[in-house]
Amino acid sequence: MMFSKLRVLAALSPFIIGSSLVVADDKGPDFSKMKVQDIFGQYCANCHGVKLEGGQGGSLIDGEWKHGSSDEDLFRSIAKGNLELGMTPWEGILSQDQIRAMVIFIREKEKEAKVKGMSFPVPEPGKLTKTQHHDYIFEMVVEKGLENPWALAFLPDGRKLVTEKAGRLRVVEADGRLSPEPVADTPKVILHGQGGLLEVAPHPDYASNGWIYLGFSDGWREEIPGKKKPKIHTQTAVVRGRIKDNAWVDQEWIYKADKAHYTSSGAHFGTRFVFDQGYLYFIIGERGGLKIAQDLGNPAGKIFRLHEDGRVPKDNPFVGKEGALPAIWSYGHRNPQGLDIDSRDGRIYNTEHGPRGGDELNVIMPGANYGWPVITYGMNYDGTPMTSETHRKGMEQPVTHWVPSIATCGLSFYRGEKFPKWKNDLFVGALKQKEVRRLRVVDQEVVEEEIILKDYGRVRDVTDAPDGFIYVILNGPDCIVRLTPQR
Ligand code: HEC
Incomplete structure (x- = not known):
């Protein structure tokens, strides 16, 4: 678990002070202008995988949710995190609006993954x-x-x-x-x-x-x-x-x-x-x-x-x-x-x-x-x-x-x-x-x-x-x- 924590610190080092995470005024990235896919790529993908398939943090596209599957549950998981297990609490780093956008982004990818293996009624004339x-x-x-x-x-x-x-x-x-x-x-x-x-x-x-x-x-x-x-x-x-x-x-x-x-x-x-x-x-x-x-x-x-x-x-x-x-x-x-x-x-x-x-x-x-x-x-x-x-x-x-x-x-x-x-x-x-x-x-x-x-x-x-x-x-x-x- 220490390893996870270090990874969090490494990922966030430019803008965290001690164990409480705050955005640095001068050098830290300006999250407010970032697109959700870029935030994910830079700050989540190292643990959850570039394709959200999971790694040190769990898969976000397999339809299985440890802490509840509703939009509200995902929002809370991201906002509150779980430092003990290596998940950063993003509240205060990302705004409420950005966390909501992150939930939408995860839903998009989850759906994409879900439909990949499915077959649909694709019609052909006369058939x-x-x-x-x-x-x-x-x-x-x-x-x-x-x-x-x-x-x-x-x-x-x-x-x-x-x-x-x-x-x-x-x-x-x-x-x-x-x-x-x-x-x-x-x-x-x-x-x-x-x-x-x-x-x-x-x-x-x-x-x-x-x-x-x-x-x-x-x-x-x-x-x-x-x-x-x-x-x-x-x-x-x-x-x-x-x-x-x-x-x-x-x-x-x-x-x-x-x-x-x-x-x-x-x-x-x-x-x-x-x-x-x-x-x-x-x-x-x-x-x-x-x-x-x-x-x-x-x-x-x-x-x-x-x-x-x-x-x-x-x-x-x-x-x-x-x-x-x-x-x-x-x-x-x-x-x-x-x-x-x-x-x-x-x-x-x-x-x-x-x-x-x-x-x-x-x-x-x-x-x-x-x-x-x-x-x-x-x-x-x-x-x-x-x-x-x-x-x-x-x-x-x-x-x-x-x-x-x-x-x-x-x-x-x-x-x-x-x-x-x-x-x-x-x-x-x-x-x-x-x-x-x-x-x-x-x-x-x-x-x-x-x-x-x-x-x-x-x-x-x-x-x-x-x-x-x-x-x-x-x-x-x-x-x-x-x-x-x-x-
Ligand atoms: C340093 C590794 C790490 C980073 C960075 C990280 N996570 Fe996590 N995340 C984890 C771990 C580990 C868990 C599992 C925590 C638990 O079991 O409570 C987790 C759990 C979650 C969950 C809940 C999953 C469930 O099954 O209920 C969501 C949603 C999530 N992370 C989203 C994100 C998002 C979005 C970001 C980036 C803004 C992010 N994580 C960044 C490691 C990380």
């Missing part, structure tokens, strides 16, 4: 893919001709509408053929970063009223004298219109933000629509503005509720509140890219991208604050910490969260009959992890989570269809596929 409750065939619906498809909607006559991010609305005919010409005269979108033509959905009474809703990045380019590139101003907007002779007609604005709230950021636009009882719900992400997600006077980082014609409902939670936008339904969101409603109880769920770590599934309640960026289960992309706070009074906790991030995109309850054992399960798309996950949620708790599709492409959207099949939009390869049951 059978097996999962826990159902086996399915993965069928190509549109294999070629789409560029960056983003969302898919179903019309009662069997046709489908697909958005392409660059600003084209495409029609897939009932026979599966992709109509060569995009719908003419759709609104001008500003293609910038993650922005473009995003969501499409027909009104629930489309058969009688013909309304189709679009969500996109609206804005303008401002020429700046002396600058080569124009300055871009964008914000998420919603319109509705009709399609007549393959042209967009009768357009009405449903939501357009104040000009002052347009930004040059190309991040986190949101959209995704839910219709319920005469209301339209939709998302605007925080546009990279972090704290503005907490500002009720700014549309970024919010979920909205409007009447289907764009009027603000009188019973919205912030109507009459000084300085608040009355269309807001909930706030404190980062980058939600999934929204759907549970037909059993009318609860609305969202999925949102965290930063590095901390993707969330939430139940959306009126007036509620989802905490971004005050509380989060993630850290910054570069490995510097955000905050150690994951909970705070007055802020909602997610139903579940993912560390490492899976990059959630698209969310759909399964309402159909073709996969009876999946009835009312939630399907979650994941861009980065190239997955569709099936979640069973009972009393707002996830009781089953299964990857049902992996590694065919980045999953942009997953949706159940009126025909009872499940459709998936993939980016890279850009295509639309369908899951049909075999068991």
Whole structure:
């Protein structure tokens, strides 16, 4: 044991005095600017291994924890250490925020190691893919001709509408053929970063009223004298219109933000629509503005509720509140890219991208604050910490969260009959992890989570269809596929 202690002292010698560890003011490393992976490499790897596989200190990726396995337990192990056995108490050397970031880092590596030896259902067109409750065939619906498809909607006559991010609305005919010409005269979108033509959905009474809703990045380019590139101003907007002779007609604005709230950021636009009882719900992400997600006077980082014609409902939670936008339904969101409603109880769920770590599934309640960026289960992309706070009074906790991030995109309850054992399960798309996950949620708790599709492409959207099949939009390869049951 003396040996371990000496190793600690050796590792920390520039900045420890005696047996109590303090950061030296002058010569010691400035931890506050360090990335978590560098801190680990320099101050933990000598005992726990470069790959966290263990050495003189135990493995941090074998799933076995001597002092408890929760995030809180790991936090305490790092903070309090165990000098007797050679584990430095890092409290006071690393900040609370950095210790939290270290827990996220260990979770990432633990997960990486865990999935290495696992096999996942990787589908191939036309072949059978097996999962826990159902086996399915993965069928190509549109294999070629789409560029960056983003969302898919179903019309009662069997046709489908697909958005392409660059600003084209495409029609897939009932026979599966992709109509060569995009719908003419759709609104001008500003293609910038993650922005473009995003969501499409027909009104629930489309058969009688013909309304189709679009969500996109609206804005303008401002020429700046002396600058080569124009300055871009964008914000998420919603319109509705009709399609007549393959042209967009009768357009009405449903939501357009104040000009002052347009930004040059190309991040986190949101959209995704839910219709319920005469209301339209939709998302605007925080546009990279972090704290503005907490500002009720700014549309970024919010979920909205409007009447289907764009009027603000009188019973919205912030109507009459000084300085608040009355269309807001909930706030404190980062980058939600999934929204759907549970037909059993009318609860609305969202999925949102965290930063590095901390993707969330939430139940959306009126007036509620989802905490971004005050509380989060993630850290910054570069490995510097955000905050150690994951909970705070007055802020909602997610139903579940993912560390490492899976990059959630698209969310759909399964309402159909073709996969009876999946009835009312939630399907979650994941861009980065190239997955569709099936979640069973009972009393707002996830009781089953299964990857049902992996590694065919980045999953942009997953949706159940009126025909009872499940459709998936993939980016890279850009295509639309369908899951049909075999068991
Ligand atoms: C000098 C060697 C040494 C260094 C440096 C060191 N550890 Fe440890 N660590 C240990 C030992 C030994 C244990 C086991 C202590 C025990 O059994 O109580 C341990 C335990 C732990 C545990 C608890 C494991 C469990 O099974 O519950 C965690 C988490 C941990 N270390 C993280 C870190 C992190 C993060 C760093 C760097 C900031 C670090 N350690 C640096 C030696 C070290």
